[in-house]
Amino acid sequence: MPDKTLRMRRAGRTDANRPIMLAIAGDSAAGKTTLTRGLVDALGPGRCVSLCADDYHRYDRSERRGLPFTALHPDCNHVEIMEQHLQLLATGAPILKPVYDHSTGELTRPELVEPAQVVIVEGLLPLHTKLSRACFDVTVYLDPPEEIRRGWKVARDTGARGYSEDQVLAELERREPESEAYIRPQRAHADVVVRFAPIESRDDPADTPLSATVSLRPTIAHPDLSGVLQPGLSRAMHLTLERDADGRPVESLHVHGYAPREESVAVEKAIWTALGEPDRDTPECLGRIGDRRSEPLTIAQLLLLYHLIGVDR
Amino acid sequence: MPDKTLRMRRAGRTDANRPIMLAIAGDSAAGKTTLTRGLVDALGPGRCVSLCADDYHRYDRSERRGLPFTALHPDCNHVEIMEQHLQLLATGAPILKPVYDHSTGELTRPELVEPAQVVIVEGLLPLHTKLSRACFDVTVYLDPPEEIRRGWKVARDTGARGYSEDQVLAELERREPESEAYIRPQRAHADVVVRFAPIESRDDPADTPLSATVSLRPTIAHPDLSGVLQPGLSRAMHLTLERDADGRPVESLHVHGYAPREESVAVEKAIWTALGEPDRDTPECLGRIGDRRSEPLTIAQLLLLYHLIGVDR
Structure with missing residues (x-):
């Protein structure tokens, strides 16, 4: 049945209206959401849609407790599905994006994302693979000094996310080897x-x-x-x-x-x-x-x- | 940036190992799951994976209460995402499939489906569009006489799904115009x-x-x-x-x-x-x-x- 690929292609849609894709990568609390929010608001919802690559977590918070790595590790994320969804958005197709609820730590009902003229993808690992990078027109890495980022993370996670300062600092220490191995190398691709x-x-x-x-x-x-x-x-x-x-x-x-x-x-x-x-x-x-x-x-x-x-x- | 499509293609994977795709379409309680189960068991989980196209419901049960159509209507389903996922599976790519929980009527955490040598897709609308049909190698329609199907549906829904017989019969009546408009026309494409x-x-x-x-x-x-x-x-x-x-x-x-x-x-x-x-x-x-x-x-x-x-x- 060698004609199936052709049949699918013919029956499908063209990608004439492909969006501009912007990646904003960086470590936890590096300022990604703050940078993104201003861009989204300036462009307006009709022109721009943003999504968070951290929604591609493979495990929820309770499942992660038994695992030898943190949420920063590529194995802790559906990287292949993220690549797939980025390709789809880059060619103008909608996706059914998974949703990770930061307040409960649970994976919940996915949501439809239709690409607008501009698609902004912020997160921990959007530039991790060659294929994910190929999907973007512009790539940004947020690189605050570590002591600044530490202060931002403590302020945010002890406030909105309800952790104690000691818990946040311990988590930062636990994550450091993976920050070094997977997050910071993305800087070179920005x-x-x-x-x-x-x-x-x-x-x-x-x-x-x-x-x-x-x-x-x-x-x-x-x-x-x-x-x-x-x-x-x-x-x-x-x-x-x-x-x-x-x-x-x-x-x-x-x-x-x-x-x-x-x-x-x-x-x-x-x-x-x-x-x-x-x-x-x-x-x-x-x-x-x-x-x-x-x-x-x-x-x-x-x-x-x-x-x-x-x-x- | 005309090279982005090429970059994505080069950075991506080939679809050398594309699976055989079988569709089993039919109305509610037409016997799709029974037919599918024997095939899946005969092939074994290493060779075969099956999924239900009804997981692509756009609304959960409580949201559907306020809508002028039933779960059988294409507008009640993410048909475009279903088409996309079928194309991905047909070319050997994994998908993050949405999940509809029939026992609670809720949309829940999606699940990873990796294509095996054989992929069986059963559901209400897998043959609804030209593009979805193009994804299959073999298409089946289950066509029991209506009075037989009615008996099967009453038996199943009053048992496993906890409805009364009157509720099931009323629901069948409510669904009939959409069965006629969207489900039964798929028979011609099998x-x-x-x-x-x-x-x-x-x-x-x-x-x-x-x-x-x-x-x-x-x-x-x-x-x-x-x-x-x-x-x-x-x-x-x-x-x-x-x-x-x-x-x-x-x-x-x-x-x-x-x-x-x-x-x-x-x-x-x-x-x-x-x-x-x-x-x-x-x-x-x-x-x-x-x-x-x-x-x-x-x-x-x-x-x-x-x-x-x-x-x-």
């Missing part, structure tokens, strides 16, 4: 690496927003920032040519948390206009961290929106 | 139509097993029965050339429930030997209906096994 951190050489007040270093690898075409990086705005951000940790050349955009807000906002406006959406103001949903604002986060989000808005494929 | 019924012209005792009429459409190559249909065995079964209800030519195998058991068993042995598995006896798991046996069911199952065992694709 087109954009975003690192939020204080600037160590400065003695800024404690409430100064974190600065951002946005590493732009020459693996994709980034926005031309020459019109934005004007001398009068260099306190808000500047660009340097560097070698990455692995020796590869990279352009690093340093966005300063200590810059006066009006200068950061002028940079934002310039990038937003360059995106070809001058009629609207820079969306207010960008830069939000809970009820605070961060201009470096806004700028990082704008640089990603460049790849998602009005792209000519 | 390679094999199986009808279990008493022979009306005879006055057999009430405990006589139902006879089977197995319509073999010339849409696939059926086994050569000339070696089996010997004069001495004509009480067990005979073959006639007929016109189907829609006027198309069809070969009808009449398997008689009243035949002496030893003649039926001789026919079974002859078919089983013709399948090229002469070393083993005809599997005892065939023909089982609860704790009773039916030789016509055994023979119908053997004719289907012909397409599943030792097929040279």
Whole structure:
């Protein structure tokens, strides 16, 4: 029956309307959801859908208790199904996505996800395999210093998820070998690496927003920032040519948390206009961290929106 | 980014080991599970996996209460996802299959299904669309007379599923327009139509097993029965050339429930030997209906096994 493949192909649909696929990878509490939320809100639900790759957990919380690895391990996840679903979304097909309920630790009823013009996939392992990486147009890795991430994880998990600080710290220690083996290697496969951190050489007040270093690898075409990086705005951000940790050349955009807000906002406006959406103001949903604002986060989000808005494929 | 499709294809797996796909369609309580179970047991779990297309229900039981259609309606099912999963299985890929729990009426945690050498898909709507049909190598429709099916449904749903007889009969009435519109039209797309019924012209005792009429459409190559249909065995079964209800030519195998058991068993042995598995006896798991046996069911199952065992694709 050699004609079955052909029959299926003929009877199927074409993938004319394939979405732009953005991956946001990083360790637990690295800021993936915060970065994603601003992008989703800026694009609007009609244009953008986001999903979490951690829903592909193979075991629920009680089953994981007896296992020799944590939720970070690829064997703890349906990686092959994740690859399959990413391929489907990338070709414009809907998926029935599994659902992991973080509040109960249970796997529950799956949900239909129809691809929009933009699909954002955030999670622990979206860039783990060659096939999963092949599904994305733009890949991002969130790389805060470990002590910053630790603080974020303690704050989140002792709050919303009801753990004690000791429990969270013990879990971080248990996960460390798998972070090293599976999460951090994804950094090398990112087109954009975003690192939020204080600037160590400065003695800024404690409430100064974190600065951002946005590493732009020459693996994709980034926005031309020459019109934005004007001398009068260099306190808000500047660009340097560097070698990455692995020796590869990279352009690093340093966005300063200590810059006066009006200068950061002028940079934002310039990038937003360059995106070809001058009629609207820079969306207010960008830069939000809970009820605070961060201009470096806004700028990082704008640089990603460049790849998602009005792209000519 | 026109290379993404290619990148995904290159990074993906080949579909060298694609399974044989068998569909068993039919209305509620038409005997799909009974027919399937014997095939699955005869092939063994290493060679065969079966799944139920009714797991693709879009709504759970409580959600369906407010809807203007029943579970039989295509809009009540994730038909597009079912098509997608059938394509994946047909090309040798695993799926994360949704699960509908008939005992609670809830949609629950999905389960991984890895395709075996044979994949059997039984359900209400597996042959509903052109694309779903394209995924199968052999398609079967179970077509008992309505009064027989009604009796089976009452017996099952008042027993295992805890409804009253009046509730089951009311539900059958409510479903009838959708049975007519969506379930019964699938009969026209089946390679094999199986009808279990008493022979009306005879006055057999009430405990006589139902006879089977197995319509073999010339849409696939059926086994050569000339070696089996010997004069001495004509009480067990005979073959006639007929016109189907829609006027198309069809070969009808009449398997008689009243035949002496030893003649039926001789026919079974002859078919089983013709399948090229002469070393083993005809599997005892065939023909089982609860704790009773039916030789016509055994023979119908053997004719289907012909397409599943030792097929040279």
